[in-house]
Amino acid sequence: MKSSTKDTESILTREETRTGLGPETLKRAILNHLFYNQGKFPEIATRNDYYMAMSFAVRDRLLQRWVASVKKYLNADQKIVSYLSAEYLLGPHLANNLINLGIYENMEKASNSLGMNLDWLIAKEQEPGLGNGGLGRLAACYMDSLATLEIPAIGYGIRYQFGIFEQDIKDGWQIEDTDNWLRRGNPWEIAKRELGYDVKLGGYVQHYTDINGKFKANWIPGMIVKGIAYDTPILGYRVNTCNTLRLWKSEAPKSFDFQTFNQGLYSGAVSDKTVCENISKVLYPNDEQREGKILRLQQQYFFVSCSLQDMIAIHLSQGGKIERFYDKFVVQLNDTHPAIGVAEMMRLLVDVYEVEWDLAWDITKKSFAYTNHTLLPEALETWDQDLFQSVLPRHLEIIQEINRRFLDEVTIRTYGDQDLISSLSIISDGPWKKIRMANLACAGSFAINGVAALHSELLKKTVLKDWYQLWPEKFSNKTNGVTPRRWMVLSNPKLSSLISSKIGEGWIKNLDELTGLEQYADDPSFQQEWMVVKHEMKKDLAKRILQRTKIKVDPSSIFDVHVKRIHEYKRQHLNILHVIALYNRIKQNPDAEVVPRTFIFAGKAAPGYHLAKLMIKLITSVADVVNQDPIVKDRIKVVFYPNYNVTNAQRIYPAADVSEQISTAGKEASGTGNMKLSMNGALTIGTLDGANVEIRDCVGAENFFLFGLTEEEVQQKKSEGYNPFDYYMANPELKLAIDQINSGYFSHMNGSVFKDLINSLLYHDQYLVLADFESYVAEQERVAEAYKDKQRWAKMSILNAARMGKFSSDRSIKDYCDDIWKVGPSPVELVDFHQKTQ
Ligand code: 475
Structure with missing residues (x-):
């Protein structure tokens, strides 16, 4: 039965006592669930009891909509x-559901009035x-x-x-739990x-x-x-x-x-x-x-x-x-x-x-x-x-x-x-x-x-x-596309409010509206506000990094982020070779001007993938040396943030200045982290691979740091008989970095630790790490140069976010609906399921 707007209103009034969305009703619902589901009263309830009670209260509100949706799908010939x-x-579901229901603030009030902090409860969710x-x-x-x-x-x-294992790092190695x-x-x-x-x-x-x-x-x-x-x-x-x-x-x-x-x-x-x-x-x-x-x-x-x-x-x-x-x-x-x-x-x-x-x-x-x-x-x-x-x-x-x-x-x-x-x-x-x-x-x-x-x-x-x-x-x-609800509104509320203060909230459902920000890209006060939000998010991440890894990082350094599964084709080792090269430049010339940078890595390696696990060990080993060396004077820091998952991704993306998308051209089907980072104002350093190509088209070549061989060049090199050893011999910085890894400089003088990885690079290198090294290092210099000019950087960052409309998963789904599925929207109206019993 379809209900008119008036009916809907009266249903909502009747429902208010049970599934209403006001702070008082929410509070009462939480207390009810605390009692009837958890069997607890406030004095003895744990934080987890409150998390459960709140989640059940939210779930009630979902169910009201869910049952109406299911009912509609079963009847209509949709x-x-x-x-x-x-x-x-x-x-995690809780915070996302609060946002989608539109009750985040009300729930904050409800939990405050119960003496609870909403963020703590949200953090309870596994x-x-x-x-x-x-x-x-x-x-x-x-x-x-x-x-x-x-x-x-x-x-x-x-x-x-049991879902994906939890990753811990012990002695620099990945441990699975x-x-x-x-x-x-x-x-x-x-x-x-x-x-x-x-x-x-x-x-x-x-x-x-x-x-x-x-x-x-x-x-x-x-x-x-x-x-x-x-x-x-x-x-x-x-x-x-x-x-x-x-x-x-x-x-x-x-x-x-x-x-x-x-x-x-x-x-x-x-x-x-x-x-x-x-x-x-x-x-x-x-x-x-x-x-x-x-x-x-x-x-x-x-x-x-x-x-x-x-x-x-x-x-x-x-x-x-x-x-x-x-x-x-x-x-x-x-x-x-x-x-x-x-x-x-x-x-x-x-x-x-x-x-x-x-x-x-x-x-x-x-x-x-x-x-x-x-x-x-x-x-x-x-x-x-x-x-x-x-x-x-x-x-x-x-x-x-x-x-x-x-x-x-x-x-x-x-x-x-x-x-x-x-x-x-x-x-x-x-x-x-x-x-x-x-x-x-x-x-x-x-x-x-x-x-x-x-x-x-x-x-x-x-x-x-x-x-x-x-x-x-x-x-x-x-x-591909990604949802701006989770990856902007939920994970970066400050940036989202700033955006909405300029262009309204329409962008959340229609991401193309972000282009409205372009007119502010040159506005110094907007640039300032934009960079203040970024800095706040970097401070938050720095706190977490300190808690989790005991590494102290400087929020005003460039946050250079490489987060994704660990895989040879994604080339985390290319990134770390660049870090070693920078380190050597400092060692050889301690007064060299180096724009301070924090290299942040995160990602899991498949438990049976030996070389990927070695890549993690290499990153953590380089971190141990670089982070301690007094000559470096904290100008570069390397962090491996353990247990990359959705929760941690939500904390990392908003704090990123630079997004590493450096796979061998032709290997990354699309990538989606590249989209999330760019939406949050990070600038990409990347190859012409996967969706990077389209991202660059959208944000403009001048707002993207491009390097490396193209897919065709990769194929050509391989067919000509690519010899990585030639690249090693020809580039002194590359040779030194590899020799140091080999000699045990980063592994307490035990050079054998990384031999499989080094042999793979020097004698096979199927992902052309060595071939792309020089071009990567050169482009990284341009990144550092650009960061020195705060206004230019802010403008580039704003334009990146402003031009990401295409990469909303709403656009992807519309494309699937129109071209493949031939299915259209079917709006659901609330139904009064209690009518008969009232
Ligand atoms: C691509 N996983 C990304 C993303 O389209 C792309 C394969 C076999 C067994 C288990 N897992 C897999 C994948 O193939 C995979 O995750 N592919 C990724 O799909 C979404 O953005 O480039 O690598």
Whole structure:
């Protein structure tokens, strides 16, 4: 039932006592939850009790909107976007929900009146780290924008019991600790214990002909796992749309197998439960590196099967026809991790709903779209056919059949071009057959996209070249974006208020309005205010750095920030080589003029990635020497800030002057940290890689520090036979830096510590660190020079933020909606659910 504005008003009045947004009502709600949820009264309540009580109070207000949204989606014949992602790197919910509800100030008043500090309570939240890096964080930004744009959407994923590990630094090395984020309970999720699906695994397939003479397959599983839905409401900014993030937890179908137990095989009965629960136990901590483990395939299949069963159930329950599945849902595959969905959809259609193969394939192809996030060959997912068969015997048959028919089509279209046929084949030939998930995703999708203009072009030229040749109409670019709600309003409130004081608040929902700041870029008093905010944020970060690392840094030095996963292609070692070069300049000429700089690094290394872990050790070792050396006189400082996650990112971005985006051209698909830093007024030093290219186009070449080889030059160098050793011999500063690392200058004279890293640089250097060194160092000199001119720097910083409108995830989502999903907004009105009982 639709309600008029007047009805809505009266609902709101009635609701005021329960889910109202005023400070008094909020206070009462917190006290209620303290009592009825936590079983505490103020005198004995802990800070965590208050955090929980406040979160439940906020959740009540989300639920009111969530139930109205769900109700609307179930009734209307509105198409729903279904986002399938193995990772969601959400970050803490509480503060974000306060902002989106518009009750931050009121909640501050409520908590003050309870003698509590809102910031402390917000800091109590354990962030859900259910992702590794860019791909998972993108999914989270997209959930925010989908809700804000009032697009009906469900995000599907896995409720990992342990998210990305917590990083600590001991003796300069990364130490991993488990992330037990659910330890104190999670007030943001609603367990739907009654909503579960069975997922088969292993076993074998029986074939038979039914009474109608139809050929049938019967999959006899080795094991059945149950997926239980855990829903997290995702509210948009200042709208009633509250979408669902539905994460699946794996359990044993029965908590106990009594038969096994009674036969005295107690451990067998229990281990079955353990095996089932293991599936959603832990996130694989590899970023851009495939993990060929059985458990990983089980995870992927588990969540995709639950999600597709759920979508079909929703569609059918509304009277939809299975043949018209794609009228209700469009399914976006976030990389190939959920690509098994193509085969699972076919299995459900053909085996369960008895749809004819050709029609089933047509339905499937109309339902799926695929986003690629990386060109790195080591990240392209393939599964050994034998392993695949042991987990998904029926899906192997289905993929073989898809492939047989598909290659027939390709043969005709290419007039039997063998090279094309073998490159497009979903199953690789040769003695060790592999299932290629990117090929499955491409074959089963109507749309394929990259995540930045350059990346999408490279996809068409390299890894997906043959697909592009045959199906150019499927390809498009969707440049990534980030949500300005979390990455500006929430993490940088002072800058946000300053911006709003000049151009109003419209930019928060329409980031293009930031161009309104351009007219103030030359205004000395605005520049002054802008730089005061930056300085405040630097002081805050300096305090945290001191607390966390015991390193004292100067807030008036340049804060040069390199924060992201640690990876050779992201070239944190290029940055540290520059630091060593600067250090040597000071040592050789102690009176040399050096613009004071603080080099801030943060990021996790995959636990099994030896060279990435060595890169962390190198950074911390250089820090130990440089930070202590009296000759340096604090002009340069090096900090490795531990445990980079969303919470810490929110503290670092607002304080950055310089954003390091220095990947080898052609390797970083897009990057999104580059966008967040620039929005917060940092100037980029970067290569022409990923979205850097577009950022530079937008902010203007004069407001961007460019260096390094282009993607084409990289390719050319490699084909000419690149020899890193020549660069080492030719550049004395580079040679000295490398020799010092080698000699043990930074490692208590034990030179062997870094030998693997040094050998890799001198004799392979696949990411052309040495080739780009000279150009990088030269550009860094220009950075230092520019920083000396405070007015020029302020202007450049303002113009960077002012011209970032394109990089809002709202723009990205609009592009997906218009070009791929064909879904529009569907505003939600509040409904009075208590009417009947009042
Ligand atoms: C790109 N992760 C960024 C970002 O589009 C880009 C791969 C395999 C297994 C586990 N994780 C991965 C990625 O591929 C990934 O995070 N890719 C990143 O996606 C969003 O901005 O350039 O590297």
